[in-house]
Amino acid sequence: MSTLAELIEDLVTANRILATQGIVDSFGHVSIRHPDNPKRYLLSRSRAPERVETGDIMEFTLEGDPVDAKGRKPYLERFIHGAAYEMRPDVMSCIHNHSPGVIPFGITGRKMKPVMHMCATIGHEVPIWDQHKKFGDTDLLVTSMAMGRDLAKTLGKGRTSLMRGHGAVVVGAELRATVYTAVYLELNAKLQMQAESMSKKVKFLTKGETQKVAATTSMANINRAWENWCRKADRPFRDIQ
Numbered sequence: 495m496s497t498l499a500e501l502i503e504d505l506v507t508a509n510r511i512l513a514t515q516g517i518v519d520s521f522g523h524v525s526i527r528h529p530d531n532p533k534r535y536l537l538s539r540s541r542a543p544e545r546v547e548t549g550d551i552m553e554f555t556l557e558g559d560p561v562d563a564k565g566r567k568p569y570l571e572r573f574i575h576g577a578a579y580e581m582r583p584d585v586m587s588c589i590h591n592h593s594p595g596v597i598p599f600g601i602t603g604r605k606m607k608p609v610m611h612m613c614a615t616i617g618h619e620v621p622i623w624d625q626h627k628k629f630g631d632t633d634l635l636v637t638s639m640a641m642g643r644d645l646a647k648t649l650g651k652g653r654t655s656l657m658r659g660h661g662a663v664v665v666g667a668e669l670r671a672t673v674y675t676a677v678y679l680e681l682n683a684k685l686q687m688q689a690e691s692m693s694k695k696v697k698f699l700t701k702g703e704t705q706k707v708a709a710t711t712s713m714a715n716i717n718r719a720w721e722n723w724c725r726k727a728d729r730p731f732r733d734i735q
C-alpha cells in the first residue's frame with residue numbers, strides 16, 4: 495500500500511506528466527480520492543499543472559469545500575471531481591482536460607470510438623455531455639455541484655466523457671491508469687480524425703475487443719509508460735505492483 499505522502503507525490507507527478515504529454519496546458523486538473531477518507535479528495539490549488547508542487551495539494555469535501563485552504567485559491571471547476579467521486583465509489587482518480595484533439599468530437603456529433611488496442615480503456619463509445627441542455631447559456635465552466643452531478647450522470651459507468659465546446663473528463667480506479675486513459679483518449683482522437691479523413695468505412699475495435707483489451711491492461715503495462723513519462727517530466731519514478 496502506498497502512503498498518503500507517496501500518493502501526493504504521485505499526484506504532483508501526474509500533473510507534470512499530463513502537461514509534458516500535451517493533455518493539459520495552463521488549464522485542466524487531476525485529483526485523487528483521499529486514501530484514508532472516501533468522502534474527501536486531493537487536488538492542487540488553482541495553478542498550471544506543469545507548476546504544481548507538493549504544497550499546492552489541497553483537501554476537499556466531496557461538495558468542494560476546502561478542508562484547510564491556508565489562503566490557497568481552489569480551481570473553479572473542482573465540482574467535476576467531487577461529483578464523480580460521489581456518484582462512483584469505484585473511482586479513485588479524476589482528470590479534467592481541454593486537449594485539442596477531443597474538442598471536434600464534442601461538437602460535430604461524430605462518435606468517438608477506439609481505433610487501436612492501446613486506446614481501448616477509453617470505452618467502446620465515448621458519451622458527450624452538453625451543458626446547454628440543462629443549464630442553457632453559461633460560461634461553459636462546471637462551477638456547481640448541480641453541473642458536476644449532471645456531467646457525472648453522462649459519464650455513467652464509463653471511464654470517459656466529452657464535454658461539448660469545452661473538453662473531457664476521465665476517471666479510473668487508480669491514478670496512473672487514469673493518466674494512461676487520458677493520454678490515449680487524445681491519441682485516439684487524432685488517429686480517428688486521420689482515419690475518417692481517409693475513409694468513410696473505418697473499422698473500430700468491436701465491443702468485445704474493447705472489453706478484452708481493457709480487462710488485460712495490467713499495472714505492469716501502465717507502469718512501463720509511467721516510468722517513461724516520469725523521466726520525460728523530470729520526476730522520480732516510484733515502482734508499484
Ligand SMILES: [Zn+2]
Pocket residue numbers: 522571590591592635660661
Ligand atoms: Zn475546463
